[in-house]
Amino acid sequence: MASYTAPRRDIQFVLREFLDADSHYSALAGDAAVAPDLLDAIIDNAAKFAEEVVAPTFQSGDAEGCHFADGRVSTPAGYAEAFRQWGEGGWQGLTVPVADGGQGLPPSVGLCVTEMVGAANWAWSMYTGLSGAPVTCLLNGGTEALKARFLPKLLSGEWAGTMCLTEAHCGSDVGLLRTRASDNGDGTWNITGTKIFISGGDQDITDNIVHAILARTEGAPAGTAGISLFIVPKFWVEEDGTLGAFNHVSCGSIEKKMGLKGSATCVMNYDGARGFMLGAENQGLALMFKLMNTARIGTALQGLAMCERAFQGALAYARERLQMRSLTGAKNPDGPADPIIVHPDVRRMLMTQKAFTEGGRAFLYWLAQQADVIAHGSAQDAEAASALLELLTPIAKGFCTETAQEVSYLGMQVFGGHGYIAEHGMEQIARDNRISTVYEGTTGIQSLDLIGRKVLGSGGKLLRGFTKVIHKYCEAQGGNAAMAEFVAPLAELNAEWGDLTMKVGEAAMADAEAVGSASVDYLMFSGYVTYAWVWARIAETSLAALQRAEGEGDGEGESDGAFYRAKLATARFYFQRLLPRARAHAAAAMAPPASVMALAEEEFAF
Known part of the structure; x- marks a missing residue:
């Protein structure tokens, strides 16, 4: 039987020692300042919730899965009760501003909590995560009246939410979407269309579901320039926040999937469902x-x-x-x-x-x-x-x-x-x-975004900003002999990152396919170098802590010493066994695109 224990010790190490969270939080403005005792309490209570409430649903939820009958979705046993406790515990509004009904804590606190409940059962946590979609959209594009109408019950966990982008004929290319929005002339819009792959599109966990939907208004420009953002509830929400009539939002089916079987992936039909536009017309993609x-x-x-x-x-x-x-x-x-x-x-x-x-x-x-x-x-x-x-x-x-x-x-x-x-x-x-x-975008999409839009698209400015951080770190460690085994290879690869970028850019000037053929290997190279910087910093932190821990001599000091020695051993393993993969990815990224594009379409199979 699988079990889960929240990695409290490593979380505390990362927050308190690696990232100096106490200083970080004390420097933030207003309600975002988090006292050490509050941070400890949040980690401890989130860990208990993950272990005791969510983790027991991991295997049972997978075995039971979601079921679809008579237009309704049923979720595995225990999901609704865990969600109720999540809402009552105030977890859903943890990072939402106090002025909007949340607790105003920084995003990093929410991420720490999400890791633990997600590791306990990611399928269950999909419902909590997607419920944040309409909340974020309302915070960025909603009027005060709309926020007052929807946020209280979204934050209490009485209602849940979704993010609705994908349609059957278009995946990541959302500019092709066909879902239509017609103006009712009273501040509301009727939404008509079908969305697919909607996590939590229907469920039996909450009383209402609020959908954040991309749609196209009448006469809107083609492509991404003509997309607007709407929120559409399954049941209409009156001005005072009470539930009204069914709003013509229905689930057509749920997908039979490889995994995450406790998370309902729905085909959603919007048949003239009323909703509200968020932000300005045709500006929906920027908000999304x-x-x-x-x-x-x-x-x-x-x-x-x-x-x-x-x-x-x-x-x-x-x-x-x-x-x-x-x-x-x-x-x-x-x-x-x-x-x-x-x-x-x-x-x-x-x-x-x-x-x-x-x-x-x-x-x-x-x-x-x-x-x-x-x-x-x-x-x-x-x-x-x-x-x-x-x-x-x-x-x-x-x-x-x-x-x-x-x-x-x-x-x-x-x-x-x-x-x-x-x-x-x-x-x-x-x-x-x-x-x-x-x-949320395949690895190929992320890779094109990285090298095309973020690196080459910024003229290398964004990349230079980060490689400069690494360069300065390596310079600062130059006199630390104990760090030489980490700093020397990191400095070399950091310099090679810039060289690789220039070579890919030059190749792209001669052949436009060079960027696409290099992109995934370029991203993986970037990831290995980034982790090398992270592991060098972990090694530095552990070396300093090890000197303190080994000097204490008591049982606790010995335990801490073993922890830090394990960190150093893992850093050495990463540099010696995993980081060499970076240069293989660099070599592949520099291979001519002809090796990828050589075959004509009909030559792939005979």
């Missing part, structure tokens, strides 16, 4: 992109959550499973065989999982701090943080989810044949995680 960027970081977080879950399961099994003897002598002489954790190849798999999991946590929590600064910092600091997030969001979404596929695969591999059966939950993790590289 504010939500999409958040969603992409959220999907990167899914990669981290699945990494943590797969690593925990593999580690526990490797400690218990007895098979063969160590080549260096029996490690379990009183037993019939040694635990498989003593074997080098099993260690390789576990260390790979550990490096990607803990590196991903440090990276994403640091990114979330940049979001804190954008929301609650000075104008100058917010500008710099925004530039970093603009560059690093596609790297986070693409790299964190691609490496999560490897980590979940390795989780199954450690279990051997037992990983392929449902009992241990490892095959479910692999199934649940597989979608993370697809939705």
Whole structure:
């Protein structure tokens, strides 16, 4: 039976030691300042909620799945009760401004909570995550009257929400959408069309569902320039916030899926459903992109959550499973065989999982701090943080989810044949995680966004902003002999990042296909270098902490010392075993696009 334990120690390390959260939060404006005792309480209570309320629904929810009958969706047992407790606990409004009915805490606090409940059961957490979609849209484009009408019950968990972009004939190319909006002349609009792949489009968890929908008004320009954003409730909401009549929002079917079976993926029909426009006409995509960027970081977080879950399961099994003897002598002489954790190849798999999991946590929590600064910092600091997030969001979404596929695969591999059966939950993790590289923009879409729009599109400015951060870090560590094993290769690859970018850009001037053919390898190279910077900083933090911990001499000091030594060992593993992959990706990115485009369409099959 699969289980989940929130990684409290590593979360505290990342927040308090790696990121100096206490100083970070104290520097934020107003209600966003988080006292240390409050942060501890939030982490502790979120961990308990994840372990005790959400985690028990992980395997049972997958086995039961969602069902569709008579136009209604039913969710697995325990989902509605967990959602009720989530709402009553105030978790849904954790990062919403106080003035709008939330608790006003910084985005990074919400991300920490989301990691834990998502690792406990990502399928369940889809309902809480998508409920934030109309909230974000209302905060960015809603009038005070609309916010008063919808936010209270969205934040209390009495209502849920969705994000509705995709249509059957267009995926990421939302400019092709056909859903129509007609003006009723009274401040409302009638929405007509069909959306697919709508997570939580219908469910039996809440009394109402509020849909954030992209649609095209009559006479709107073609393409993305003619898209507007609307919120449309399943049941009409009166001005005082009470429920009215059914609003012609119906579920046509739910998808039969590979994973996340407790999350209803719906085909939604809007048959003249009334709603409200948010923001200005034809400006919907700009508003939705504010939500999409958040969603992409959220999907990167899914990669981290699945990494943590797969690593925990593999580690526990490797400690218990007895098979063969160590080549260096029996490690379990009183037993019939040694635990498989003593074997080098099993260690390789576990260390790979550990490096990607803990590196991903440090990276994403640091990114979330940049979001804190954008929301609650000075104008100058917010500008710099925004530039970093603009560059690093596609790297986070693409790299964190691609490496999560490897980590979940390795989780199954450690279990051997037992990983392929449902009992241990490892095959479910692999199934649940597989979608993370697809939705909110595939890895290919993220890669094109990174190299095309963010790097080349900014004339290299965004990239130089981050490589300068790395360069300054390496310079600052130049006199630290203990850090030389990390700083030297990091500095080399950081310089190569700029060179690779110039070469891809030059190749694109000669052949427009060069960017597309190089893009995924370019993103993966970028991810490996970014994680190298993260792991160098983790190593630096651990070296300093190890000196303190080993000097204490008591039991707690010995435990801390083991923790920091493990961090250093994992940093060395990353640099020696995983970082070399970066240059292979660089070489592939520089290969001529002809090797990708050589075949005519008809030559792919005979």
